Amino acid sequence: MTYKELSSQIFNKKSYLCVGLDTDPHKLPPHLLKEPDPVFAFNQAIIDATADLAVAYKPNIAFYEAQGPRGWESLQRTLEYIPADCFTIADAKRGDIGNTSSLYARTFFDPDAAGLNFDSVTVAPYMGRDSVLPFLDYAGKWVILLALTSNSGSADFQRQRILTDSAREQELFEMVIKTAQTWAGPDKLMFVVGATQADELSRIRELAPDSFLLVPGVGAQGGSLAEVSRRGLTAAGGLLVNASRSILYASGGTDFADRARAEAQLLQTEMAEYLDAGVLAIK
């Protein structure tokens, strides 16, 4: 999916909601356990219930990997089921030396490898340029690089101040954002910024004015959609705000899909207001 197509989806659906498919086999409604692939059955119902409200789906790869080979099969089925007009994100946080990163890129981008054809993958920046470039080699595919994450541990290294030759002090996450933009433009590269980091979002928006930001942490982790939207929205949309647990596990019973839709609808309604108000109006 191109930058322009993603932007169009956002304004068409009046939504920048990404539904995180953090599907935990231990949290499934009991009536699904008799299905041949309960994880897929759950995802299918969640996708059916939210596809007109969401512009993106983000399977968290750990949840599938922890099920072994059958988890990868659930992931394949889920990805195939996501409608073509939705952007897909493999939340995998991979990153390794070049020849290994090439294989991770192949895993998530080349359907002839592991049967997966994601639009994008999340990548960890610690190993630098040659650990990221192989993911950028695929036409039409995106890298979503970790910048400032939503967890408390983000303070340990991401917030450290870096000594540079220039007078202006910068933190590690700022250097990551600046450096990575020398590797690819906003048509191929997004950044992960936690919703719990809203104070830093204005600074990040200045550093990456046209980049899409993937923002997890609204909902269960406590981030504010209003704050994130005020600081992060651009004329092209520029945000994908993820909610996972608050949607998936709104109910543990047979009404889980309806309740998931209701939660997604609340977020989408709020997003539509911010989009209708226009970026300048809400700033």
Next chain:
Amino acid sequence: MTYKELSSQIFNKKSYLCVGLDTDPHKLPPHLLKEPDPVFAFNQAIIDATADLAVAYKPNIAFYEAQGPRGWESLQRTLEYIPADCFTIADAKRGDIGNTSSLYARTFFDPDAAGLNFDSVTVAPYMGRDSVLPFLDYAGKWVILLALTSNSGSADFQRQRILTDSAREQELFEMVIKTAQTWAGPDKLMFVVGATQADELSRIRELAPDSFLLVPGVGAQGGSLAEVSRRGLTAAGGLLVNASRSILYASGGTDFADRARAEAQLLQTEMAEYLDAGVLAIK
């Protein structure tokens, strides 16, 4: 495997060789392609040929993941086949917010999850403390944290100088090593240091005098075993030096296992000399 057991293995076998199982289906000797699981057949032969010379095996997870569900099955079979006296490393470079890292830990450490029971997993530090702690929750299991990697991109962020309140300047990888040691001791925590970074090894050994270091980059990537050993060996061993491609692909024919053994033997013979000479003598 405990610190003491690993140390004993090193002195018993006179080896700190780790064989990296970066098994590429496209590089297998043609005669193996008729096997039901060619990747496992290859690994089995490599393990048979090297198990008395190596103290550790390190499957690079990307190579298995890129094969989809059948790759995970090859990985399960391979891990089961590795002799119990060898330390096993899932080279996965995972790391995510706490609840997700818990699932990655379960994947590699809990045999009831994905059918894997590794001794250790490599972890990326960018997301900080709470992204690493879940891996440390497993008794008898190890975290091998990326510190200073062997690739050129290690200069981009790992070598950045950090501003701290103390007078002494430090680079990011040094801060990672110091900080991580407040999370766990050398009985649970190792560091990845590339063999191409031998100049920094003495400094790293000072920062982490008792920690095992996993050192990739000898062989195909050009690092020197002599330099690494001189700067990294300790009285407990303290090193796991990895070689992958130079062993696995020493020959592409029916003699691949013999040639792999010969390559491993060269490294082990050199390691035995350094161990026999004693740490102080070679310093």
